[in-house]
Amino acid sequence: MNWELLWKGLLIFTLSGYFLLVIIVIIGGTRNIADMLRDLAKPPEQDQAE
Amino acid sequence: MDVFATNFRAIDWVIVCVYICIPVVIGIIVRRYIRQLSDFIVAGRSLKLFIAIATLTGTELGLVTVMYNSELGFLHGLSAFHVGIIETLCILAIGLTGFIVYKLRQLRIMTIPEFYEMRFGRNVRIVGGIILALGGILNMGLFLQAGARFMMGVTGYSNPAGLKLFMSVMLIMVLVYTVLGGMVSVVINDFIQFVVLSFGMLFGSFFAIAKVGWGNLFKAPPGVDSVSWFNPVSEGSGFGSLYVIFMVVLTFSAGALWQSGTLRALSAKTPKVAKQLYAWSSISYLARRVIPMLWGVCAYIFVSQTPRLLEAFQGQGALNSQFGMPIFIAKVLPSGFLGLIAAGMFAAFMSTHDSYLLSWSSVITQDIIAPLKKGRISDKGRLLITRICIVGIGIFLLIWGLWFEAPVSLWNYMAVTGTIYLAGAFTVVTAGLYWKKASKTGAKIALYAGLLAILGIGPWTTRENVPFYLSDKFIGVLTFVVAFLGMVLGSLLFPDKAEKEEAER
Numbered sequence: 001m002n003w004e005l006l007w008k009g010l011l012i013f014t015l016s017g018y019f020l021l022v023i024i025v026i027i028g029g030t031r032n033i034a035d036m037l038r039d040l041a042k043p044p045e046q047d048q049a050e
Numbered sequence: 051m052d053v054f055a056t057n058f059r060a061i062d063w064v065i066v067c068v069y070i071c072i073p074v075v076i077g078i079i080v081r082r083y084i085r086q087l088s089d090f091i092v093a094g095r096s097l098k099l100f101i102a103i104a105t106l107t108g109t110e111l112g113l114v115t116v117m118y119n120s121e122l123g124f125l126h127g128l129s130a131f132h133v134g135i136i137e138t139l140c141i142l143a144i145g146l147t148g149f150i151v152y153k154l155r156q157l158r159i160m161t162i163p164e165f166y167e168m169r170f171g172r173n174v175r176i177v178g179g180i181i182l183a184l185g186g187i188l189n190m191g192l193f194l195q196a197g198a199r200f201m202m203g204v205t206g207y208s209n210p211a212g213l214k215l216f217m218s219v220m221l222i223m224v225l226v227y228t229v230l231g232g233m234v235s236v237v238i239n240d241f242i243q244f245v246v247l248s249f250g251m252l253f254g255s256f257f258a259i260a261k262v263g264w265g266n267l268f269k270a271p272p273g274v275d276s277v278s279w280f281n282p283v284s285e286g287s288g289f290g291s292l293y294v295i296f297m298v299v300l301t302f303s304a305g306a307l308w309q310s311g312t313l314r315a316l317s318a319k320t321p322k323v324a325k326q327l328y329a330w331s332s333i334s335y336l337a338r339r340v341i342p343m344l345w346g347v348c349a350y351i352f353v354s355q356t357p358r359l360l361e362a363f364q365g366q367g368a369l370n371s372q373f374g375m376p377i378f379i380a381k382v383l384p385s386g387f388l389g390l391i392a393a394g395m396f397a398a399f400m401s402t403h404d405s406y407l408l409s410w411s412s413v414i415t416q417d418i419i420a421p422l423k424k425g426r427i428s429d430k431g432r433l434l435i436t437r438i439c440i441v442g443i444g445i446f447l448l449i450w451g452l453w454f455e456a457p458v459s460l461w462n463y464m465a466v467t468g469t470i471y472l473a474g475a476f477t478v479v480t481a482g483l484y485w486k487k488a489s490k491t492g493a494k495i496a497l498y499a500g501l502l503a504i505l506g507i508g509p510w511t512t513r514e515n516v517p518f519y520l521s522d523k524f525i526g527v528l529t530f531v532v533a534f535l536g537m538v539l540g541s542l543l544f545p546d547k548a549e550k551e552e553a554e555r
Binding site (some may be wrong): 001003004007008009011013014015017018019021022024025026027028029031032033035036 | 098101102104107128129131134135168238241244248249252268280281290291330333336337340341344390421530
């Protein structure tokens with residue numbers, strides 16, 4: 001088994017994959033926080049049932 | 051070159067001080083959203099996918115994570131990466147199948163022992179709660195110590211009193227904002243940590259690779275066995291096949307049931323979001339392993355090229371290997387950026403700490419004290435007990451971190467202490483969800499079996515030529531096997547009453 005090649009590939013995959021994930025999460029997460037605070041600010045009886 | 055020489059300047063201190071005030075301010079602001087215990091512990095079960103990913107990563111990617119993974123890279127080279135691959139595949143498998151987490155979220159519970167009661171009765175919940183709290187608190191016992199070592203290495207503060215000083219200051223900061231805000235402040239802070247730390251780690255990796263060179267990264271340093279540097283199952287790598295098996299069982303069970311991570315799944319808006327959360331987060335689980343390990347590997351290559359540093363890490367009175375990565379980045383990252391990394395790491399330290407404090411204190415309140423009082427405690431009373439527990443655990447951490455030195459690497463210490471809880475919990479929850487014949491007696495035996503893992507951090511593990519049956523990895527695997535057998539045999543030999551009557555009919 002070529003360990004060197006495996007670790008090289010893993011490193012490249014991790015760095016690029018994580019970079020993409022961070023960008024996606026920043027965009028989606030900002031919107032989610034606003035929604036969460038809005039939900040929590042509602043009186044308990046108005047909370048949406050699942 | 052001075053061992054503790056650093057690029058950390060006054061401007062970096064300013065960045066750290068300003069940055070660490072942010073979580074405290076957020077903790078105070080979001081207090082108004084905390085009306086009931088579920089708001090405090092699971093953020094009112096209102097987490098949507100992306101914020102759930104950020105907060106899961108924020109929790110699982112703390113300063114301690116960076117420290118123990120970089121130590122693995124520093125000690126074992128690229129072969130340490132195998133732990134990252136194993137963990138990622140396990141998290142991905144949980145995400146794709148929804149194994150355990152989907153069903154648990156459907157049940158709308160707040161802690162794992164709550165499930166024990168639902169399935170096996172109150173006594174099992176109390177036993178499970180005690181073992182979970184014991185394993186969990188012991189597991190985070192060295193967080194403060196590792197965090198303080200990082201800050202000492204980065205800031206270049208080599209005075210022996212520095213460990214106590216950093217530990218005390220860091221603990222006070224964590225306690226203040228965890229007690230104030232609960233899960234809502236944790237969620238928002240985790241998001242900020244996620245952003246800062248992720249970019250910090252990606253750019254930090256660039257500096258680290260640039261320093262040692264891409265080509266050198268994939269060559270074993272002088273004096274190191276070139277096979278064991280790459281191959282985790284080779285002799286001399288410090289891992290071996292048994293260790294790989296231990297990692298598979300441990301990371302799979304921890305992925306599904308580690309309280310702080312599972313708490314995020316239980317806080318998810320729907321069971322489907324809980325499942326998706328794991329599938330997406332498998333990438334961040336990979337990053338939280340591989341990137342710090344990469345820093346550790348770069349640190350070792352750098353140290354091996356600098357005789358003065360190599361001398362400091364070898365022989366009698368050698369520096370603890372946890373210092374390898376911080377001392378390296380203190381010399382490689384430019385001032386300003388180093389401050390930002392230190393601030394991000396410090397804030398990450400706080401975010402991990404608060405999550406764990408919240409997890410274990412809510413277990414003590416919800417799963418030990420409340421069941422013992424047969425539920426006769428108001429929501430307000432529970433909130434107060436949870437906050438008192440947070441402070442109590444904090445004090446324990448300070449004392450434990452000051453006198454206890456792990457006989458094994460930081461990660462192995464965490465793996466073994468995590469097994470105290472995980473061996474029993476994984477068996478009990480899996481059997482409880484998927485096996486009709488699982489009984490109370492079987493559950494209790496499996497939970498108690500977890501205590502076997504304590505043997506894995508005994509002083510005998512540091513001896514030269516430790517026989518395999520006394521090694522932490524063997525004890526870890528054995529604990530899982532005994533818990534499993536205990537559950538199966540206990541359930542078959544001592545079935546629950548209703549189950550027994552049904553069989554007789």
